[in-house]
Amino acid sequence: MNIPLSRPSIGELEIEHVTRVLRSNQLSLGPTLAAFEESFAAYIGTKHAIAASSGTAALHMCVRAMGLGCGAEVLTSSFSFVASVNCLLYEGVTPRLIDIDPDSFNIDPEQLRIFLREKCVRNASGEVIDRENGLVVKAILPVHVFGLPAEMDAIDRLAAEYGLAILEDSCEAIGATYNGRSVGTFGEAAVFAFYPNKQMTTGEGGMIVTDNAKIAEQCRSLRNQGRDVDGRWLKHVTLGYNYRLSDIQCALGCAQLARIDELLAGRTRVANRYVELLKGLDLVRLPHVDSRSTRSWFVFYVQFMGESSTSELRDEVREHLANAGIASQTYFPAIHKQPYFIEITGGAQCDLPVTEWASNTCLAIPFFPSLSEAEIRDVVNTLGEAVQDRAPAVLSLKTS
Numbered sequence: 447m448n449i450p451l452s453r454p455s456i457g458e459l460e461i462e463h464v465t466r467v468l469r470s471n472q473l474s475l476g477p478t479l480a481a482f483e484e485s486f487a488a489y490i491g492t493k494h495a496i497a498a499s500s501g502t503a504a505l506h507m508c509v510r511a512m513g514l515g516c517g518a519e520v521l522t523s524s525f526s527f528v529a530s531v532n533c534l535l536y537e538g539v540t541p542r543l544i545d546i547d548p549d550s551f552n553i554d555p556e557q558l559r560i561f562l563r564e565k566c567v568r569n570a571s572g573e574v575i576d577r578e579n580g581l582v583v584k585a586i587l588p589v590h591v592f593g594l595p596a597e598m599d600a601i602d603r604l605a606a607e608y609g610l611a612i613l614e615d616s617c618e619a620i621g622a623t624y625n626g627r628s629v630g631t632f633g634e635a636a637v638f639a640f641y642p643n644k645q646m647t648t649g650e651g652g653m654i655v656t657d658n659a660k661i662a663e664q665c666r667s668l669r670n671q672g673r674d675v676d677g678r679w680l681k682h683v684t685l686g687y688n689y690r691l692s693d694i695q696c697a698l699g700c701a702q703l704a705r706i707d708e709l710l711a712g713r714t715r716v717a718n719r720y721v722e723l724l725k726g727l728d729l730v731r732l733p734h735v736d737s738r739s740t741r742s743w744f745v746f747y748v749q750f751m752g753e754s755s756t757s758e759l760r761d762e763v764r765e766h767l768a769n770a771g772i773a774s775q776t777y778f779p780a781i782h783k784q785p786y787f788i789e790i791t792g793g794a795q796c797d798l799p800v801t802e803w804a805s806n807t808c809l810a811i812p813f814f815p816s817l818s819e820a821e822i823r824d825v826v827n828t829l830g831e832a833v834q835d836r837a838p839a840v841l842s843l844k845t846s
C-alpha cells in the first residue's frame with residue numbers, strides 16, 4: 447500500500463485558468479489577483495481580501511497592521527501550527543499561551559477568562575496588564591484548529607469586556623461556520639492559507655480578510671515592499687516585504703474557489719465514512735462535534751485513549767500504519783515544546799496539561815477528497831489491527 451496523508455485536487459479547470467494567465471503576459475499584480483481577491487471576499491462575506499504569498503506572511507502583516515509590537519502580549523494557544531505564534535515573535539510581541547478545551551482542542555474560553563481575571567490588572571488608562579511581565583495584553587488570536595471554529599461567542603464577550611482585538615487564524619477552516627456565521631468574519635482581521643494540504647490550494651499562498659479599510663490598505667502596502675497603495679513604483683512609505691501572490695497562483699486559487707463546495711463536500715464524505723467505520727473502536731476517540739458549528743474538514747485525526755496520557759499507543763499505531771505503507775502525522779506537536787520556542791523563551795514554564803495531552807495522543811490519518819472506499823477501509827483495518835494488538839478483548843471494529 448502507499449496512501450499519502452494528503453493530495454491536492456487539481457483538474458482541467460485549474461490547468462485552464464493557469465494556462466490563460468501564462469499566455470497573458472501579466473504574471474504578477476495583474477487582473478487575476480484582483481479577481482481572486484474579489485471572489486474570496488464575496489465567498490467569506492468581508493469587504494476586503496488581500497492575497498499574500500503564504501498564510502504565515504498574511505498573519506505577519508495582520509500583526510503589523512493591527513499595531514501589535516514590542517511591549518504587547520497576545521493570548522493564543524500552543525496546540526497549533528507554529529505560524530500562529532511565529533507571526534507574533536517576528537514583531538517582538540509576546541505570545542501568552544492559554545490551554546485548550548479538551549473536546550474542541552481550541553483555545554479554552556474559561557482558561558482565557560481565568561487568566562484575564564486573575565493574572566492581569568488594569569492600569570490607570572484602562573489597559574489590561576499581565577502582572578507577571580508588565581506587558582499590555584492587546585489581542586486574542588484564536589486558531590480554528592482542524593477546521594472546527596473556536597468558541598467565538600465567549601471569546602467575543604471577553605474581548606469586548608477587556609478591550610482586546612481579535613485576529614482569527616482561519617487557515618484550517620475555510621467554509622466553517624459558527625452559529626451560522628462564516629469564520630473569518632469575527633475579528634478585526636482573519637487569515638486563510640492555501641498550502642497544498644489545505645482544503646483549497648494555490649501551491650503556496652494565503653489571504654487576509656477584513657472589513658477594516660485601514661488594515662486592508664496597510665496590508666496591501668506591506669505585501670508590496672511598503673509602497674503607497676497608489677504611489678509610484680519606487681516610493682516606499684513604510685518598511686515592507688515582498689509577500690505578493692503571483693497571478694499564476696491566483697489563477698489556481700480562482701479555479702479552486704469556484705470548486706470550493708465540491709472540494710469541501712468531498713472531504714465531508716470521507717470524514718463521515720471514517721466516523722462510520724471507526725465508531726465503536728475501543729481506545730479511539732473521534733473528532734469532536736459541536737452543535738453550534740459546522741466543521742470544515744482539514745485533517746481527519748483520531749485520538750488514542752491509552753491508560754496514560756503519553757504518546758505510547760499513538761506512536762505504536764503510527765509505526766504499524768507506516769509499515770503498511772500508510773502515511774500519518776502527529777498533529778500537533780505543542781509549540782511550547784519546540785526547541786526554537788524553548789530557546790527564545792529561555793525555557794519558561796508553561797502549564798498546559800490539556801495541550802500536552804492532545805499533542806501526545808492525536809494522529810492525523812490519510813485525508814483528501816479523492817480517497818477511495820478501498821483506501822478508507824485499508825486505513826481503518828490497519829488502524830484497527832494496531833489497536834487490537836493492544837486491546838484484543840475489546841475490539842469491536844465494524845466491517846460495514
Ligand SMILES: *Cc1c(COP(=O)(O)O)cnc(C)c1O
Nearest residue numbers: 500501502527529617618639641
Ligand atoms: C497552514 C497554517 C498556517 C499558514 O501556513 P503557510 O504554510 O504559511 O501557508 C497558519 N496557521 C495554521 C494553524 C495553519 O494550519
